[in-house]
Amino acid sequence: MSILVNKDTKLVVQGITGRDGKFHTGLMNKYGTNIVAGVSPGKEGETVEGVPVFNSVENAVKATGANTSIIFVPAAYAADAILEASEAGIGLVIAISEGVPVQDMIRVTPILKQNGTLLIGPNCPGLITPGQSLVGILPAMIFKEGNIGFISRSGTLTYEVVNLLTLNDFGQTTCVGIGGDPVAGLYFIDLLERFENDPETIAVVLIGEIGGDAEEQAAQFIAEKMTKPVVAFIAGQTAPPGKRMGHAGAIISSGSGTAAEKIAAFNRAGVPVAKEPAEIPELLRKKLAELK
Amino acid sequence: MKIHEYQARQIFRDYGIPVPDSVLCYTVSEVEKAARDMNRMVVVKAQVLVGGRGKAGGVKLARTVDDAVAAGKQILGMDIKGFKVEKVLVADAVNISKEFYVGLINDRNTKSITLMASAEGGVEIEEVARETPEKIIKFTINPLTGLLDYQARNVALQLFGDIKLANKAASIFTKLYKLFVETDATLAEINPLVLTPENEVLAIDGKMNFDDNALYRQPKILAMREPDEDELQEIAAHEKGLSYIKLDGNIGCMVNGAGLAMATMDMIKLYGGSPANFLDIGGSSNPQKVIDAMNILLGDKNVKAVMINIFGGITRCDDVAKGLLKALEVLMTDIPIVVRLSGTNAAEGLAILKETGLPTVSSMSEAAKKAIELSKR
Numbered sequence: 116m117s118i119l120v121n122k123d124t125k126l127v128v129q130g131i132t133g134r135d136g137k138f139h140t141g142l143m144n145k146y147g148t149n150i151v152a153g154v155s156p157g158k159e160g161e162t163v164e165g166v167p168v169f170n171s172v173e174n175a176v177k178a179t180g181a182n183t184s185i186i187f188v189p190a191a192y193a194a195d196a197i198l199e200a201s202e203a204g205i206g207l208v209i210a211i212s213e214g215v216p217v218q219d220m221i222r223v224t225p226i227l228k229q230n231g232t233l234l235i236g237p238n239c240p241g242l243i244t245p246g247q248s249l250v251g252i253l254p255a256m257i258f259k260e261g262n263i264g265f266i267s268r269s270g271t272l273t274y275e276v277v278n279l280l281t282l283n284d285f286g287q288t289t290c291v292g293i294g295g296d297p298v299a300g301l302y303f304i305d306l307l308e309r310f311e312n313d314p315e316t317i318a319v320v321l322i323g324e325i326g327g328d329a330e331e332q333a334a335q336f337i338a339e340k341m342t343k344p345v346v347a348f349i350a351g352q353t354a355p356p357g358k359r360m361g362h363a364g365a366i367i368s369s370g371s372g373t374a375a376e377k378i379a380a381f382n383r384a385g386v387p388v389a390k391e392p393a394e395i396p397e398l399l400r401k402k403l404a405e406l407k
Numbered sequence: 408m409k410i411h412e413y414q415a416r417q418i419f420r421d422y423g424i425p426v427p428d429s430v431l432c433y434t435v436s437e438v439e440k441a442a443r444d445m446n447r448m449v450v451v452k453a454q455v456l457v458g459g460r461g462k463a464g465g466v467k468l469a470r471t472v473d474d475a476v477a478a479g480k481q482i483l484g485m486d487i488k489g490f491k492v493e494k495v496l497v498a499d500a501v502n503i504s505k506e507f508y509v510g511l512i513n514d515r516n517t518k519s520i521t522l523m524a525s526a527e528g529g530v531e532i533e534e535v536a537r538e539t540p541e542k543i544i545k546f547t548i549n550p551l552t553g554l555l556d557y558q559a560r561n562v563a564l565q566l567f568g569d570i571k572l573a574n575k576a577a578s579i580f581t582k583l584y585k586l587f588v589e590t591d592a593t594l595a596e597i598n599p600l601v602l603t604p605e606n607e608v609l610a611i612d613g614k615m616n617f618d619d620n621a622l623y624r625q626p627k628i629l630a631m632r633e634p635d636e637d638e639l640q641e642i643a644a645h646e647k648g649l650s651y652i653k654l655d656g657n658i659g660c661m662v663n664g665a666g667l668a669m670a671t672m673d674m675i676k677l678y679g680g681s682p683a684n685f686l687d688i689g690g691s692s693n694p695q696k697v698i699d700a701m702n703i704l705l706g707d708k709n710v711k712a713v714m715i716n717i718f719g720g721i722t723r724c725d726d727v728a729k730g731l732l733k734a735l736e737v738l739m740t741d742i743p744i745v746v747r748l749s750g751t752n753a754a755e756g757l758a759i760l761k762e763t764g765l766p767t768v769s770s771m772s773e774a775a776k777k778a779i780e781l782s783k784r
Binding site for chain 1 (some may be wrong): 513515516518520549550551557565584588593603618619620621623624651652654662663664665666667668670672673675677682685687692699718720721723749750757770771772
């Protein structure tokens with residue numbers, strides 16, 4: 116088992132003829148992801164990395180039965196691409212595009228809800244179920260099949276921590292990069308719930324960062340609803356207020372959204388928070404030992 | 408992106424929100440002329456991109472032209488939280504019966520725009536939110552319909568009681584919503600929104616922030632940008648595809664990815680050092696980016712050591728190493744540099760760096776410890 120993507124994932128790549136779309140189609144293909152179609156208006160009939168290209172998501176879905184989409188189009192067109200996928204009946208959309216205006220995402224959200232479309236991102240590295248399906252730009256070689264669920268707001272910090280997990284023999288069920296934007300799709304609670312219900316996942320590693328209060332909400336959810344152990348890390352403990360740390364969502368405003376508040380919330384929920392990434396495998400080992 | 412109060416007032420006026428007259432002044436003689444022309448009680452207000460101007464003495468009421476001149480002399484040139492006051496607004500000081508707060512924000516939790524209103528105006532809304540949250544009315548706006556007239560009226564009625572006054576305020580709320588959406592704002596505040604003894608409802612102070620990701624389609628807003636020195640550096644870095652924020656420490660950091668960059672700063676602090684900056688070189692492997700990044704780091708005179716922390720995913724470690732070699736050729740620096748390369752093509756990258764004699768390590772913790780040690784030499 117796993118969450119969200121697996122062997123049944125039939126992927127359509129929106130923006131497949133662009134530089135990034137083409138490059139990552141190649142890597143995802145190589146990993147074994149079942150990529151059934153690409154979309155690039157005006158290029159129907161062409162192929163990229165052996166994948167047939169269509170003018171619209173609708174055409175791609177009709178011809179191939181695609182059920183999941185990944186979006187590489189430029190930020191200014193990302194909201195449009197997300198809605199196109201949703202209206203074509205795609206159930207899960209992963210938006211990689213970086214720099215999407217917040218109000219575009221606000222306008223998209225209620226329509227996705229109406230259509231029952233799940234969204235991950237934007238500004239995210241995507242997700243992977245090791246051994247089954249890679250839908251994103253994550254470097255495949257660091258992942259390994261196993262029983263740990265993984266959720267993160269960051270990209271390369273995800274790679275850093277997953278690499279440590281794999282080196283310490285903690286393989287993963289599914290790893291999800293939810294992205295660093297203030298208004299995004301599936302978030303900590305949505306994914307914690309899925310991991311809680313996934314029989315193969317035995318514990319979850321959660322990587323948060325400064326800004327907003329999603330970590331505090333996650334802590335409350337863990338305390339109230341989760342039986343599986345969770346280990347956390349929060350990036351940005353030394354970040355000054357009022358400065359946006361790269362991610363649009365990573366900003367401490369008027370004393371809220373600080374790492375200290377998030378760490379305190381996790382500690383209250385019985386979730387150990389690592390002082391540095393290297394400490395995570397050890398905390399996980401301890402938590403799992405407590406279960407026995 | 409932030410703008411000054413005088414700029415926010417102009418946007419409010421453009422959208423038909425009633426704002427008292429005001430004149431922007433750069434010199435004391437301009438203040439004198441403005442006060443004389445207005446010929447009534449005025450308020451002289453420092454224009455700086457930071458909150459708490461009133462408490463810092465940057466806002467003064469002036470009953471006479473002489474008072475205004477004295478206030479102008481005091482405020483122009485003063486320092487408010489590290490910001491030098493270069494201009495003041497001389498504004499009509501209207502009589503106030505009551506002060507209110509109204510604001511719009513992008514709300515992460517509801518994934519919508521939220522209208523906030525309170526009868527506790529004129530003070531910092533964060534304070535009200537902390538101490539008496541029940542005094543703030545919050546209304547979540549459906550993005551598909553926008554803020555409807557009856558919704559604005561119902562919120563206004565809770566504040567004003569009287570329907571005539573509520574209608575005046577509601578019209579301001581819907582105008583504020585319109586300008587919020589049309590300018591891609593992330594924050595639009597009127598604080599205070601005032602009721603005058605003549606039963607007028609006016610905006611006498613305004614604050615607006617905008618979405619950096621949307622500036623490409625907001626040329627009018629972008630033209631209002633007045634960056635300070637630190638921000639100029641940040642903007643210049645941004646144009647080169649780098650995300651840079653200057654801090655006060657002495658260990659320069661160059662990292663790929665925002666989360667890892669924050670974690671790197673944290674680790675330097677954890678081991679007793681102090682980071683000089685946040686610097687994310689992003690996802691691509693362009694050697695030029697590494698050169699540009701090194702230029703920025705070494706341009707900071709406080710930097711005593713540099714820690715390069717790369718986890719190669721899409722970014723290839725050998726490309727980073729090549730960029731670093733080129734950078735070192737042109738830069739000729741004696742600042743010590745520690746390099747941590749891991750992930751995609753790390754071995755190739757480390758082989759390239761071998762001839763430079765730079766210390767290389769494989770873990771983040773080691774890199775942080777080494778950089779701190781070198782910074783103390």
